[in-house]
Amino acid sequence: MATKLQRLQRGQHFLGRTLFTAAVAPRLVKFNTVEVVSSPSLSEIRKFFKDSGCQVSTGYTCLKLTCPYCVDPEAESERGAKSKEKQLFVNMTTGHCQCQCSRVCSSWSNLTDSLAIAKRQTKKKKSAPKLPKEQSCDQEWRSEVKNAEELWEKGSSLSELRSDSLRKLKDRFGAGSLSTETFDRFCARTDAKRKTLLLPQYGPESQHRGTSMVETCKQDPDEPEDSHLNRVQSTVIPRDFSPGLFGFHLVQPQHTEIILTANELDAMAVSEVIGQSALALPRGTAYLPQEVLPLLEQFQKIVLWFGNDMRSWEAAKSFARKLNLKRCYFIRPLDAHPGPLQALTKGLSLKTILRQATPMSHKSIVSFRALRDEVLGELSHAEQVAGVKWKRYPLLNKHMKGHRRGELTVFTGPTGSGKTTFMAEYSLDLCMQGVNTLWGSFEIQNVRLAKIMLTQFSMCNLEKNIDKFDRWADKFELLPLHFMTFHGQQSLKTVIDAMAHSVYVHDIEHVILDNLQFMVGVSERQLSVDRFAIYDNLIAAFRKFATENSCHVSVVIHPRKEKESDELQTASIFGSAKASQEADNVLILQDRRMTALKGRKYIQVVKNRFDGDLGIIPLTFNKETLTMSPPVKQKAKRPTKKEKEGEDAEKKTDGDEYELFEGMMLKSKSETEIGIGE
């Protein structure tokens, strides 16, 4: 195992990402795990540099100093000449360090360790600390870099294309209104098949850092290939690189204003029509890597112009917090304010829309006037305001309308009833739709949890189909899913620190904590009034966290010990009434198998602050796939006579079960309503 310093000197990126060996198959699988990192406070960072004799200046998101790795502190002449270009940026929230010339990234603890060692060595040898090498050295990464370079070399600029291929290519991406000169200015290329756009990302160095490969894929398999229904899909290669920004090579040192867009075509549209510098984010609205922040330090004003859907709007608000609200302006998500390329295609004036950019108010008191546009936005996008819809649980959408940021969900159910299994699929469903997810599993090991989720993801029993493992694991790795490396009892502060860190670094939108009892290590026997106070304190902290970070927190809590035949109610949640009071949603996994002959398990929504709808969602456990969602209906193929007879008989059985279940549902609903009233 390499020491921290060795890893730093190899220049590996490892903050917040570790290699996690899953024992599910004889292969190394990389899952994202969030290390237990406690970020240093700003005053700690400042004090360290002061004590080390380094002069720092304060930016919007980072502290800046002359890079102690790249500039020899003893060589006065070198320091004067090169200190301006050889800067080290230290993130003020996480302490993440990034050298702009060598592109080495490091965590705060590694920087402090290595500088302390370097200082001791310098005293002896009177020489500068060793220049750390660039980027990760692992083989997988090297081969990805090679592939990316090859693809780039083989690509051709758009001006080299014949006019009919050029027109076809632009039409595929709905970019007919963009000129070829603009594509060339942004150094865009296309692959040999003329189907993919290669869009380079740049940092301060002249070489491009990585390429965003944008291609179209069919949304509906029955549609012709060039249909407008095709959707644009973007992949960044190499995957694990220090990201840059599309368009950064056009930025001049004197530029103080910039327009940030969610995709490359939007940035080109802004630049073409308005003539102002525009940059596209490397991962769109999915997340804003902290490695990009130093590149944006020079701008005093940043206009965030994403799409006019609610998810883009949520992303804009959360990115602005990361970029420093003071300098951020927004294009509000109204129908009249589509993304730049769409606006251009619709013949709208981009200049007029840009004039509507307003600063995000961050005072404690606001007037309705300031909120007016936002209220209009919410009203005109009511469906999107309701949140991300589950694909596997249509009934959850009916009752809860969707999964929204900033809420607290409390989930309970009898011991061993399948709470973890359900939560795994419930969160996986959202994660598969791009919701950045963080799992804190205090009860079961991450390997076991990952195995459950991978099985649910693949919808097949991988133990029996081990040959399919690689295919599914490769896809699973691409999900925006992270695991906390905790197991067993933890202090609230450590957990909240890890959550805050990952919200900042990975733009986490959904945190799952499973479960509270294991996190605080409270057994029922130990329960006393003080223990209730501890629980209340935890719930209050998660509530505050969800609101302040606009992040959904789902907490699994065991129920109090009750008679097995009794149905659980809100009052059955372990602890005081605080949990159900503070929660926006309360879900109960009811297990009626003990009481009814054909009783089943189901999820009961007993509290829903968003619109008050309550109800139940039947669960169908599939032991092979570990899923609880209703089986997906296959596309109907004309059944044979024999099959039809069999189907009718089956329907009859299902129908019986459903009738019985319906009766049970009605009963449980009225019981719950009474429960809540109490």
Ligand SMILES: Nc1ncnc2c1ncn2[C@@H]1O[C@H](COP(=O)(O)OP(=O)(O)OP(=O)(O)O)[C@@H](O)[C@H]1O
């Ligand atoms: N609906 C179900 N029917 C039968 N078995 C199930 C069902 N759901 C989950 N299981 C199985 O029951 C076992 C326990 O599931 P799980 O760990 O999800 O329960 P839990 O409620 O989280 O447990 P605990 O109370 O210990 O936290 C697992 O082996 C799981 O595969």
